[in-house]
Amino acid sequence: MIEPPSQPRPTSPAPARPSEFVEALRGLRVWDPQVSALPLFDPAAAPAEPVSLFAVWFGEVVAAGEVEPHTMSLATADAEGRPDVRTVMLHDVDARGWHFASHADSRKGRHLAARPYASLGFYWPLLGRQVRVRGRVTIEPPEAAHADLHARSTGALAAALVGHQSEALSSYEELERASEAAWARAEREPDVAVPSWTAYVVEPDEVEFFQGDARRRHVRLDYRREGGGWVTGLLWP
Numbered sequence: 001m002i003e004p005p006s007q008p009r010p011t012s013p014a015p016a017r018p019s020e021f022v023e024a025l026r027g028l029r030v031w032d033p034q035v036s037a038l039p040l041f042d043p044a045a046a047p048a049e050p051v052s053l054f055a056v057w058f059g060e061v062v063a064a065g066e067v068e069p070h071t072m073s074l075a076t077a078d079a080e081g082r083p084d085v086r087t088v089m090l091h092d093v094d095a096r097g098w099h100f101a102s103h104a105d106s107r108k109g110r111h112l113a114a115r116p117y118a119s120l121g122f123y124w125p126l127l128g129r130q131v132r133v134r135g136r137v138t139i140e141p142p143e144a145a146h147a148d149l150h151a152r153s154t155g156a157l158a159a160a161l162v163g164h165q166s167e168a169l170s171s172y173e174e175l176e177r178a179s180e181a182a183w184a185r186a187e188r189e190p191d192v193a194v195p196s197w198t199a200y201v202v203e204p205d206e207v208e209f210f211q212g213d214a215r216r217r218h219v220r221l222d223y224r225r226e227g228g229g230w231v232t233g234l235l236w237p
Contacts, residue, residue, distance in 0.1 A: 128212025
């Protein structure tokens with residue numbers, strides 16, 4: 001009996017070589033202990049509520065020289081539940097929650113009108129720290145938004161007067177003209193009202209504090225609102 005010729009066994013393709021971009025990413029280091037030592041965080045010594053701990057951490061990252069520590073990621077979802085995220089500025093933190101402001105007719109404003117719930121994310125790499133906040137979003141009275149806006153710089157008022165946030169822009173020259181007119185009005189009328197400017201508060205039901213560790217034994221302390229107070233627990237990294 002004549003044996004049929006043997007078929008060559010299929011071979012696995014050689015693994016693709018990582019792109020230059022991937023190799024560059026893999027060459028980056030996070031929290032290198034040879035560069036800087038990260039602080040220790042004992043969750044057993046943390047306060048019973050999250051605002052006090054946030055204030056302490058914020059003061060420490062400011063003292064460490066963190067660049068723009070008051071910037072935060074704000075995540076919202078539209079009426080269909082599709083998420084979006086952007087960077088905004090923190091305006092205050094108090095017993096009610098974390099405050100920020102924007103135009104009510106902006107994309108984020110429309111999202112919050114449809115789904116008044118948001119998440120905030122702070123990242124402070126100098127100390128290897130993150131803070132995550134989730135909660136219902138409420139709107140401050142118009143007079144609070146007016147006072148907040150007019151306590152800031154002329155540039156902030158001018159930017160608010162330009163308006164049209166997230167709308168399509170036909171050309172950069174159109175923005176230049178609108179900006180110049182808004183600056184002139186802000187300087188001429190420093191108390192001018194901007195009706196669309198809205199002050200928001202994220203009233204948290206969860207706040208997580210993350211302290212990075214060079215050996216990847218990160219400490220995650222989670223605060224969850226329960227009844228009229230807070231309960232805390234640790235999370236795996």
